[in-house]
Amino acid sequence: xxxxxxxxxxxxxxxxxxxxxxxxxxxxxxxxxxxxxxxxxxxxxxxxxxxxxxxxxxxxxxxxxxxxxxxxxxxxxxxxxxxxxxxxxxxxxxxxxxxxxxxxxxxxxxxxxxxxxxxxxxxxxxxxxxxxxxxxxxxxxxxxxxxxxxxxxxxxxxxxxxxxxxxxxxxxxxxxxxxxxxxxxxxxxxxxxxxxxxxxxxxxxxxxxxxxxxxxxxxxxxxxxxxxxxxxxxxxxxxxxxxxxxxxxxxxxxxxxxxxxxxxxxxxxxxxxxxxxxxxxxxxxxxxxxxxxxxxxxxxxx
Amino acid sequence: xxxxxxxxxxxxxxxxxxxxxxxxxxxxxxxxxxxxxxxxxxxxxxxxxxxxxxxxxxxxxxxxxxxxxxxxxxxxxxxxxxxxxxxxxxxxxxxxxxxxxxxxxxxxxxxxxxxxxxxxxxxxxxxxxxxxxxxxxxxxxxxxxxxxxxxxxxxxxxxxxxxxxxxxxxxxxxxxxxxxxxxxxxxxxxxxxxxxxxxxxxxxxxxxxxxxxxxxxxxxxxxxxxxxxxxxxxxxxxxxxxxxxxxxxxxxxxxxxxxxxxxxxxxxxxxxxxxxxxxxxxxxxxxxxxxxxxxxxxxxxxxxxxxxxxxxxxxxxxxxxxx
Numbered sequence: 001x002x003x004x005x006x007x008x009x010x011x012x013x014x015x016x017x018x019x020x021x022x023x024x025x026x027x028x029x030x031x032x033x034x035x036x037x038x039x040x041x042x043x044x045x046x047x048x049x050x051x052x053x054x055x056x057x058x059x060x061x062x063x064x065x066x067x068x069x070x071x072x073x074x075x076x077x078x079x080x081x082x083x084x085x086x087x088x089x090x091x092x093x094x095x096x097x098x099x100x101x102x103x104x105x106x107x108x109x110x111x112x113x114x115x116x117x118x119x120x121x122x123x124x125x126x127x128x129x130x131x132x133x134x135x136x137x138x139x140x141x142x143x144x145x146x147x148x149x150x151x152x153x154x155x156x157x158x159x160x161x162x163x164x165x166x167x168x169x170x171x172x173x174x175x176x177x178x179x180x181x182x183x184x185x186x187x188x189x190x191x192x193x194x195x196x197x198x199x200x201x202x203x204x205x206x207x208x209x210x211x212x213x214x215x216x217x218x219x220x221x222x223x224x225x226x227x228x229x230x231x232x233x234x235x236x237x238x239x240x241x242x243x244x245x246x247x248x249x250x251x252x253x254x255x256x257x258x259x260x261x262x263x264x265x266x267x268x269x270x271x272x273x274x275x276x277x278x279x280x281x282x283x284x285x286x287x288x289x290x291x292x293x294x295x296x297x298x299x300x301x302x
Numbered sequence: 303x304x305x306x307x308x309x310x311x312x313x314x315x316x317x318x319x320x321x322x323x324x325x326x327x328x329x330x331x332x333x334x335x336x337x338x339x340x341x342x343x344x345x346x347x348x349x350x351x352x353x354x355x356x357x358x359x360x361x362x363x364x365x366x367x368x369x370x371x372x373x374x375x376x377x378x379x380x381x382x383x384x385x386x387x388x389x390x391x392x393x394x395x396x397x398x399x400x401x402x403x404x405x406x407x408x409x410x411x412x413x414x415x416x417x418x419x420x421x422x423x424x425x426x427x428x429x430x431x432x433x434x435x436x437x438x439x440x441x442x443x444x445x446x447x448x449x450x451x452x453x454x455x456x457x458x459x460x461x462x463x464x465x466x467x468x469x470x471x472x473x474x475x476x477x478x479x480x481x482x483x484x485x486x487x488x489x490x491x492x493x494x495x496x497x498x499x500x501x502x503x504x505x506x507x508x509x510x511x512x513x514x515x516x517x518x519x520x521x522x523x524x525x526x527x528x529x530x531x532x533x534x535x536x537x538x539x540x541x542x543x544x545x546x547x548x549x550x551x552x553x554x555x556x557x558x559x560x561x562x563x564x565x566x567x568x569x570x571x572x573x574x575x576x577x578x579x580x581x582x583x584x585x586x587x588x589x590x591x592x593x594x595x596x597x598x599x600x601x602x603x604x605x606x607x608x609x610x611x612x613x614x615x616x617x618x619x620x621x622x623x624x625x
Contacts, residue, residue, distance in 0.1 A: 189400060189403040189404045190403060190404055190407070192404075193396075193398055193406075193466075195390070196357060196391055196395070197390065197395070197421065197469065198389070198391035198392055198422060199421050200421075207409075207417070211406075212407065
């Protein structure tokens with residue numbers, strides 16, 4: 001284990017971590033305060049004027065100072081849609097990881113602690129789940145969902161569907177990580193001691209083993225958020241994710257992609273830039289966290 | 303009536319698909335209220351296995367294959383998991399060998415103590431903390447109030463073992479099983495901790511099962527002694543009698559191997575060979591390959607425990623090898 005102060009010290013001494021953390025914080029703040037700071041609410045049809053459509057960024061000829069990064073084909077400011085869209089992407093990423101985490105940690109903990117046939121059963125289930133590609137499952141389910149329901153119903157529930165599907169499809173990563181970690185912990189003496197003081201298995205598992213097995217979970221959580229955001233972006237790009245009137249970064253990229261050959265490159269370019277920055281920041285932080293938490297790579301200064 | 307009565311206890315582990323090997327091969331013991339029993343033997347004799355078996359906590363895939371454990375008239379092996387949890391950590395507590403690893407590193411001392419109390423008593427957190435402080439004071443931990451919010455890594459080994467003892471005492475148990483409670487500590491701390499355990503047992507009329515390698519500690523603390531070898535009890539009786547005049551060749555060997563029983567300048571005595579693994583026990587008496595008194599009979603049949611000794615060729619008090 002590593003203390004918070006040591007963690008902070010390592011963070012401050014690592015420029016890559018600082019930059020990644022800064023970018024991530026900036027994007028999160030931007031998304032969180034989008035309703036306050038965005039020049040326009042892209043969900044509010046009253047604020048959108050089709051006459052403003054396809055404007056280039058403000059510093060280009062034909063640009064409008066109201067729309068700093070230009071507008072898309074519906075007349076929405078690209079900057080505003082990015083601000084709102086980042087929030088949706090982050091929400092889906094974090095939401096999906098929470099679903100993955102709850103499912104994966106519970107099943108991994110049970111598999112690791114109980115062992116025997118329960119372990120074999122759950123891990124084979126995980127194997128089956130892993131052998132089905134996340135994108136494939138998502139495409140099938142979302143396509144069915146889209147076909148079965150009215151577009152307005154789809155628009156309303158798409159975000160929950162995405163969180164749920166990406167969450168379900170990726171639980172084995174958490175389950176395997178937690179199981180491996182539990183197998184390492186469960187034979188330690190403090191676990192025997194917890195059993196000897198008369199605690200039920202449930203409390204031994206959740207109260208004593210899990211807190212000691214959380215380090216790798218923390219690391220994969222960060223990387224899984226990036227993964228989930230990417231999956232969502234890919235699905236949206238295929239037209240199976242967030243609807244155009246409530247766009248995530250992926251749907252923004254898609255909506256601009258149609259116009260890229262007519263010269264309106266900014267509609268796709270800026271959301272893509274933000275998406276790359278977000279994923280890169282998350283992955284760099286995840287890698288950093290993994291190195292810091294790995295005792296074999298730990299430097300001698302703590 | 304005895305408080306704890308273990309009869310003919312067998313613990314078996316599967317080996318391959320259809321076979322089992324026995325880690326305990328029929329151990330019996332009885333413990334009266336307030337009595338202090340020592341269990342001595344080499345590593346692998348089954349001492350810790352016995353302790354875990356008493357609490358019915360043999361780890362899978364092992365199992366108690368035969369025997370009975372009667373505590374206060376009830377057979378622990380026939381109790382439901384829920385009922386036995388009411389005894390574990392409540393009426394029978396255990397102290398482990400290494401305090402560095404028996405406390406959960408991510409929970410504070412207070413959390414671990416309160417949790418123990420709440421598992422067995424319906425009390426408020428406030429009350430549980432008060433009782434915890436009381437017990438920390440009992441084991442002579444300085445500034446007990448502030449220690450409650452400390453993490454295990456903030457305490458020294460000796461203090462941690464005191465905390466472990468305080469946790470064991472929380473519910474005022476009738477029996478404490480101490481599994482080599484001082485092995486992992488400094489020699490100076492060892493004496494302190496043993497003195498503390500002894501004093502607590504005397505003051506509170508608690509029974510003690512002390513598992514150890516250390517015959518010196520056993521002699522000071524316990525009233526009765528059990529010598530274990532390869533999953534069996536080979537000699538049992540009053541501690542002073544066995545220490546002064548062991549009758550089993552193995553007990554005798556253990557005592558002779560104590561450095562203080564060797565002449566200065568002489569090589570230290572050691573029992574030849576080592577304890578056989580439970581998967582490859584010799585025929586007859588398990589000790590015969592290492593025994594200097596072994597005869598043909600020892601190769602063929604195993605002696606039963608009769609009058610506290612399991613040997614065909616018990617030593618007479620005067621025949622004891624020169625110490």
